[in-house]
Amino acid sequence: MALSTEEVRHIAALCRIGLTSEEVERLGGQLSDILAHVSALQEVDTEGVPPTSHSVELRSVMREDETGAGLDAEEALANAPRRIQDYFKVNVTLEG
Amino acid sequence: MDYLYGLTLLEAHDALRRGEASAVELAKSCLERIDRVEPRVGAFVTVTGELALEQARRVDEHGLVVEGSPLAGIPVQIKDVMCTEGVRTTCSSRMLEGFVPPYSATAVERLYERGAVLVGKGNMDEFAMGSSTENSAFHPTRNPWDTERTPGGSSGGGAAAVAAGECIYALGSDTGGSIRQPAALCGIVALKPTYGLVSRYGLIAFASSLDQIGPMTKDVSDAALVLKAIAGHDFRDSTSLNVEIPDYARSLTGEVKGLRVGLPREYFGDGTEPGVKEAVSTAAALLEGLGVxxxxxxxxxxxxALACYHIIAPSECSANLARYDGVKFGLSMGEGRDIWGAMEMTRGEGFGPEVKRRIMLGAYALSSGYYDAYYLKAQRVRTLIRRELDDAFRRFDALVTPTSPTVAFRLGERSHDPLSMYQSDICTIPANMAGIPAISVPCGFSEGLPVGMQIMGPALSEPTLIRLGYAYEQVAGWHRRRAEV
Structure with a gap:
């Protein structure tokens, strides 16, 4: 199950990861090897076996809707790479 | 007082209580040790000397070292995957190189409330992905027993720091063996708790259904004391278990007669080094001699389990690491480009090779057309692995296996071949898949390097694991060996 260069580029685009040509080349081989390894699971009979997403039973946890202390604007923005006043600055998303 | 850094947590606590040393002297002893050995070990991303001395002074001034507060004044290293308010938290990644969290993880808060002294943040494989700490974006960590070898990973910084005496104990995180495997390779103890026992709030997420925080210590007694401090319900983590936390120290009795232990033969196969098999089999025989x-x-x-893990963990990671977009925190590149171009540049530059591999593998396994064949299939196999362990625990109180199939390997030996690196976690992954607790205890040496014995038990069986581990180490004594750096 070897991944083509186009497939690697497609997955990288889905993940929003910019790759150099060498990285595309190298990752293609490595991901193909890993996929071949994990394909061993196909030989396991899982007919009628339910999937496990979590090892503990998860229930929706509810609490009273009470106000509590949170981060103020300065604290929340302290790690912002770019800001304008009290806002995170984002690059252009729609060209006019 | 040079020897202070070599004490266990309990010994250090006793020394503080008897007034033989102050918390400041203890902190200084570890900080001086860090100065001396860190150039050869590289266990830290950040050393917090000033903070440590300030916290230690507070412990001394307020007389916080009293009976029942064993953590007060004791130097700890925290893996750099747990948020520490005001202290940068990098996950050993360029992505978070300058990130200073505005809050602390619950586990960290619980240590602070008990008077812990933070000496620094532990080096790790980037975003906890790896088994050698070579995937740190900053520098590799070296094994104190042989600095040409890795300490294991991903919590290699914690294991190496404890083994080298740079801190008295450490907190690490374990997704597929990340505290147990390095503990085994560095000759220390690590206890991965039952999933949900320790809050994951403030633990930077890798694979949320597998991640657990656990203690890395010089012996089993210390692991019991640290676990008692960090375990407990937290409303900020919706997977946190709401159960009563037992006094784990009460399991430090040495009494194990009549406990039933299974040795699953699959863990003693061809992939396991003869020296490792021999050490673990000898340990099992010793337990038998104690009446087990x-x-x-x-x-x-x-x-x-390994194949299953390498679908499930990357799938969860591909979702968790989507948050690193260069907008609210972390690395941000490509100013002037459009938002997608900037994001691709940020993530392309900010993540190292293993992180990219796992995000992409996960995205592939979750993508339309492959979801059933990979992700859903892996989740079904995960059920079979859980059931098999559940069945075993109807017959046995615990299972004993090697923690790692090999002793510490050389730097560079596996780093160019992801699949050979993945094999490092073959013995530890099943416990994460099933959410059950497991402890690694030093059980001898092979080729002059430490070997670890893993003891797994059913959910919430930490008291049994501590009981078995403690009884073993009291008789075997391997935990008293110290690396010479």
Missing amino acids: EVEETSLPHTGY
């Missing part, structure tokens, strides 16, 4: 009923058993699905 030891019997061979079989867990046929064990061999599939």
Whole structure:
């Protein structure tokens, strides 16, 4: 199950990861090897076996809707790479 | 007082209580040790000397070292995957190189409330992905027993720091063996708790259904004390278990007669080094001598756990690491480009090779057309692995295996071949898949390097694991050996 260069580029685009040509080349081989390894699971009979997403039973946890202390604007923005006043600055998303 | 850094947590606590040393002297002893050995070990991303001395002074001034507060004034290293308010938290990644969290993880807060002294943040494989700490974006960590070898990973910084005396104990995180495997390779103890026992709030997420925080210590007694401090319900983590936390120290009795232990033969196969097999088998025989009923058993699905993990963990990671977009925090590149171009540049530059591999593998396994064949299939196999362990625990109180199939490997030996690196976690992954607790205890040496014995038990069986581990180490004594750096 070897991944083509186009497939690697497609997955990288889905993940929003910019790759150099060498990285595309190298990752293609490595991901193909890993996929071949994990394909061993196909030989396991899982007919009628339910999937496990979590090892503990998860229930929706509810609490009273009470106000509590949170981060103020300065604290929340302290790690912002770019800001304008009290806002995170984002690059252009729609060209006019 | 040079020897202070070599004490266990309990010994250091006793020394503080008897007034033989102050918390400041203890902190200084560890900080001086860090100065001396860190150039050869590289266990830290950040050393917090000033903070440590300030916290230690507070402990001394307020007389916080009293009976029942064993953590007060004791130097700890925290893996750099747990948020520490005001202290940068990098996950050993360029992505978070300058990130200073505005809050602390619950586990960290619980240590602070008990008077802990933070000496620094532990080096790790980037975003906890790896088994050698070579995937740190900053520098590799070296094994104190042989600095040409890795300490294991991903919590290699914690294991190396404890083994080298740079801190008295450490907190690490374990997704597929990340505290147990390095503990084994560095000759220390690590206890991965039952999933949900320790809050994950403030633990930077890798694979949320597998991640657990656990103690890395010089012996089993210390692991019991640290676990008692960090375990407990937290409303900020919706997977946190709401159960009563036992006094784990009460399991430090040495009494194990009549406990039933299984040795699953799949863990002692061809992939396991003869020296490792021998050390673990000898340890099992020693337990038998203490009155434990030891019997061979079989867990046929064990061999599939690794493949299962390498679908589930990357899938969860691909979702969790989507947050690194360069907008609210972390690395941000490509100013002037459009938002997608900037994001691709940020993530392309900010993540190292293993992180990219796992995000992409996960995205592939979750993508339309492959979801059933990979992700859903892996989740079904995960059920079979869990059931098999559940069945075993109807017959046995615990299972004993090697923690790692090999002793510490050389730097560079596996780093160019992801699949050979993945094999490092073959013995530890099943416990994460099933959410059960497991402890690694030093059980001898092979080729002059430490070997670890893993003891797994059913959910919430930490008291049994501590009981077995403690009884073993009291008789075997391997935990008293210290690396010379």
